[in-house]
Amino acid sequence: MPYWEKLFSTGYRGSDGNLTISSSQSSAIVSILSAGTFFGALGAAPMGDFIGRRWGLIFSTGVFTLGVIFQTVATAIPLFLAGRFFAGFGVGLISALIPLYQSETAPKWIRGFIVGSYQFAITVGLLLAAVVNNATHLRDDTGSYRIPIAVQFAWAIVLVVGMLLLPETPRYMIKRNDYQGAVRSLARLRHLSENDPALLAELAEIQANHEYELDLGSAGYIECFKGNLGKRLLTGCFLQGLQQLTGINFIFYYGTQFFKNSGFKNEFVISLITSCVNVGSTIPGLYAIDKWGRRPVLLVGAIGMTVSQLLVAVLGTTTTSQDDLGNIIVHNQPAQQAAIAFICIYIFFFAASWGPIAWVVTGEIFPLKVRAKSLSMTTATNWLLNWALSFATPYLVNYGPGNANLQSKIFFIWFGCCFLCIAFVYTMIYETKGLTLEEVDRLYCEVSSARKSVGWKPTTTWAEEKEISNKLVNKRQIAEHGESHEPKIAEE
Template structure:
């Protein structure tokens, strides 16, 4: 239940990310928000620069929101921080719903992004601090599962409204987000604050009550006492070392710098695999590539994304973080390479930039390999990036470090969403890569393999305090690649 309620923050994230792809391809929206530009077919549309601004400004807002999550989470708490973040998000949704031109629509996208950025850092923080060690991977990974559901819901609703010849075509998909926000707020009003945050605030009694509620056990139960003692001991050690209060500079010192680099690179590479190219520009890309049912294809890829996350959630705690990340990186690299080769060798363009499909079977095969790529991403790098970044930092810097890793995710998200129209589209000032862009994603997926091998340690089955000890071990660089439960360091 905790996972279900808190993960609704992921639905906000995924839905807001996924809905814009379909809105940009809606004829009514393009005609009414156009400032006079006509595309290669002669239809009123937005320019490549306007399109990139509309998509990327959400990521710009999320970048600043993610950075602001740390002080909010440390000052008012993880729980009330999530509730306050929803207020910012709702303001953005209101502005987008009432907009009839690009400027207020851009403002709405920014404020919605600011709220999503706050939520995207606070949700994994709350989940990692409340979940028991044996199911922490599943609980935190469910955040990514909720993101995929959000993307699917956006695709379903876009597919249902894009034929409407009125403002409902885009206003209905946008306004639906009020429902997701209400559910998250109701959930956070019911759930307790995290026991680790309460220990950090020196409120031991409240921490015991919170932990008892989360574990569904009496406050005087032995397992509650043992877990609370471990959390307290870790916090008291930090206090004794003069580390109970931390600044952002502390995140860049000593062993914490290596952890921060690991988290930031993991989140950055998650974006560089090209997943958001599929979900931001997929509908428009499939349309430009000659597919007649681009909305249906986008719906199919979203269904694959949701279904593939489920085996990934099982594998996180069953097989461990490292092996799943390695297998996922290899599968993504092979799939992206095949999509690039098939797309490049079986299509061409006429002088007006219209795509000519020379081999329909090869195009269908390319779609199949895109779905295979989504499977590998959704079962590995999608959920595990949030799991690993949520558990590798000590209590003293967890909120700050996690906010910076999440901000890295959104910074790369913004850069890619801004640059992609110029990289893919036809016309003056554009690179017109079309399917060749998948060669770039292939190269990044290949880098992911080396990153996992050298930088990621296995944390399956460890409490957050034991993970902290793992990173403090002198011989951590010799940690085995496929560590089993009997090979994990003792507490």
Template sequence: MGFLIKKPADSPGKAWPAILISGFVAFGGILYGYDTGTISGIIAMPYWQETFSTGYRDSTGHLNITSSQTSAIVSILSAGTFFGALCAAPMGDIIGRRWGLVASNGVFALGVALQAAATAIPIFLAGRFFAGFGVGLISALVPLYQSETAPKWIRGFIVGSYQFAITIGLLLASIVNNSTHNRDDSGSYRIPISLQFAWSIILVVGVLILPETPRYLIKKDNYNGALKSLARLRRLPQDDPALRDELEEIEANHRYEVSLGNSGYRECIRGNLAKRLLTGCLIQALQQLSGINFIIYYGTQFFKNSGFKNEFIINLIINCVNVGSTIPGLYAIDKWGRRPVLLLGAVGMTVSQLIVAVVGTTTNSQDANGNIIVLNYAAQKAAIAFICIYIFFFAASWGPIAWVVTGEIFPLKTRAKSLSMTTATNWLINWALSYSTPYLVNYGPGNANLQSKIFFIWFGCCFLCIAFVYFMIYETKGLTLEQVDELYNEVKDARKSPGWQPTLTFRAIQSAKTQEVEDKEAVEERHDSKLTDIQQLDLVITHQTPSRINMATDVQSVVDRLLTADASHPPPNYNFSFTPYLRKTFGFGLATDVPVCKAFKEGHCPLGPTCPDRHPTPSRVTTSSTNASGLAPSVTHGSLVCKHFLKGLCKKGFKCEYLHEYNLRRMPECASFSRSGYCPNGEDCLYHHVRENARLPRCEHYDRGFCPLGPICAKQHVRQSLCPFYLAGFCPDGKNCQHGAHPRWSDSLPKPQIRVEKTEEDLERERALIREEQEREEERQREWRNERGRGGFMRYRGRGRGRGM
């Protein structure tokens, strides 16, 4: 395959429209990259330093800005992007992804205008904040738009193109800065700033002619609009079966998510969504902590302070490496997968940062004024080379994939909100680093003066990246956004995700649920129809008609209708040929899914044995009392606690007629002791205290479906039913499933052991221990009776008579 983009044969429609549209939206990354890259060169321009200086002079005697001013100017953009990213979710959900991009460009243009017109730091800071606010909106909405429009087989390439656009913006910023930094007028910094108007205008004009994402339109219940949008993206006619299948899958997934509840911010931290949100926030945070923005924001100034000449050229070379390295990374995302590329990139970044830290620390020194003295220029060139190698590994892995992962791991109902929080995390860490870096690197009072030692910090963070990818990143290559949601519901360990294959679609799940509802409604309708006929029969019999013949005719007609109804709706059959084997071997047959009769639960069903619903007869406390409504007690009134529930699992689940609760009055075992191993009543408790070490451990092989030792196994075989949805391939309830067990086979289980029969000596030893315990119990009882007779109750009675006299 090489580096060719080839559409799979089973993917309908054309690929180039979605690639072209999503690729153009990635143009928003140029705004981010250009605005981020220009500041590094602008704050190093002599004319800008003289214009915006407040009187501070550096160690060379030139007018400049202080470290705190540098921190504020560089980091204020990240502060604006943080708040912009948080506002992207409500904007994207209210006015849409497309119009959200248009509005965010307006805010960005306002910030650019303020920067270009500024001649003092306060106005410049305000411009940087508004520009950052617009960039924050764009940085969350662009991956959102791309992930919702891209075909699954190339989604990683398309979403990763946003990072490629960022590198293009950084390169353009380096080129422009290098062209204008020697000017002796305001054009040295105003030309680079004003060029951002061009990028914003191009993006707005293009977005206005692009379609809205079909997933957003489905979310707004605009099916026809979503159909037109998807047809435009796939270049297929609106009546094409493949197009409608894809749209119906999107719609089914949305309906399934809506059925689970609301989609507020609190929903983003429930269940496995909290794990996904943590993954998205951590990958964005670690991307920033890898050290990339130190080179982007302060690279020019750092190289200048380190004694390099032509620092603008070095920064330009680094940005060229950044752009060139992103291209192979875009192909590797969908060819090799997310996990391998991220792991390889993390290892390469870790080694490169360590070498740069060691070389930079051992080959430089400082004089009394804090100026850098280079001891070995060849080693410094080697450090620059390894910085370029680090840039290669970052641009080919963590740069684009961080945006890809966060754009595809969240479900539709919380995608905008979760993406805004992960993007806000990126900008929050960005702001913290950009603000603190001058204090960490520079020389002077109150500064840490780390210089090249700061690369040791980036080395430690890159090492954390390796562990993070290994334990938390799921492999989502080749999956639709709906299948990614299914992956997180089924696979709990990220290390097992590469071998996962999708099973049921959300359309199949929704169809099964719809069929279940229709079957239930049909049963209720049949039940009501029979009940009406029975009531009519009672009315005919009790009605005083003038003619016995007419009454007999009416009765016969009703009976015939009842018999016909029974013939047309025969009761379901659950006695198959293998049912006796199940009952003989395992002690149970097939669990029925016929609902319990509502009338029977309330005391009496007039249909009797002809009722299509179940009439369960559990063990109940004999009682003839009725409740306040005059009906007989319900089915669960007075029933005992389910013994299967006490053992650990009941195959009937919520359909069981017995109690599934620790009810002291209705269970043979002490609830307090079984939960905590302690009972305040002690040995006077009326219920049985079963110690944990007295229970046989459960057999892992039996729980997973089969134990080769059968009844001679040394461990406990607890009968349980399996979840039919899990056996079919997918259970939407995941770990909260109440339908049955989710077995998973493991090769690491210990080999089962045969039960060892106790010898006569062992049995005699156990009987002796039991006799000793009985003797101690009898001794305690005698002591208690003697003490009660000598004092206690008898003395209390005596004192009572004395007081009475």
């Protein structure tokens, strides 16, 4: 935004001679939010386990709001940076706690849609941001940036009010040994009586699975890296990391500047179009998650992203060049328009697959005893890569001393990462469609290969096994007791 660049500039001038910020300042401002989110995501686990998922979200929103206040009142880079960090820290907490809350409250038949709606809300936020930015970016006053930033207060209020109305998750209540609290919570969420047999059966299964997991060992951070749990953590971290490495945030963080460099006069309108594609494409993805399953949707999405990024890279590098000042010269305008079209196709495949499903899968593959810890680490991986890419991108793309000046060539990097996504889905992603969280836990215990997970059905439940185990223990105790105390029993 021209006014923002002049106001926050420390004297650096761009190739056009106008006051702006340097690549290092741009990297710091964009990436510090992601740095805050990384630490926030790691802090979500102790908070979520100590004060609960519900109150954790309310506190996190307060941290985010503090960051928004700092950014709104800022007129120089230092306070703006502080605001970005605190807003990021709050977002990091929220980004781990919301999928956790959704996974632990949603019924199995719609869990994919519910958790995927988290990503849908992100796309709506990006669209609203593009609309507001487009409306204010030419204002010659502080409203150019203060209006878009202050709009975030509205969503913070919505989230706090919503969490005050909603109950704590029943699985967290079981984790805290509050069975009656879990009954009340699940009854509200399912709109059933507290004595309903289906409700009590669901709670019995949750409790039996949790007790089984606790019997296997402690629930500390070290436990998350061991054996079967370590495999799940590796899956979640790779999934979230690869989601960032597909290049999606390059388009939404630096898209306007890239489109400008590619010769488009109204880069904000292009950004608005890509945001609309992002929102619209998420809707069929939400339908496909529970209809077709996690594996096929992720696989098709990875193939579509790979082809799209390759074509964008080829079109961008073969039809543009640069002058001595680093300005982009477009030799074939239709080819550039085709590149923008393939960027939109890439966004479609991402938004319909890897965007929402990464949050769905990481929210459902961990057992209750380590769910908050493992989910916070997978979310932190997402934000760590987010930070690294947002920090490095200006140096990779921009022209000038100390910069790689890749321009459109950066899409070859995204192409290679998307290709890795195909192999990852085939070898690592288990199919969890239509299973409860407790059944997903059994799936990982019984099936060693992700390729064999398709079509798996549980043959028994944790509650049934607990009942059988209790009967066997009782029989053994009776047998031992009768054998060693037979005279005493007869006398009594």
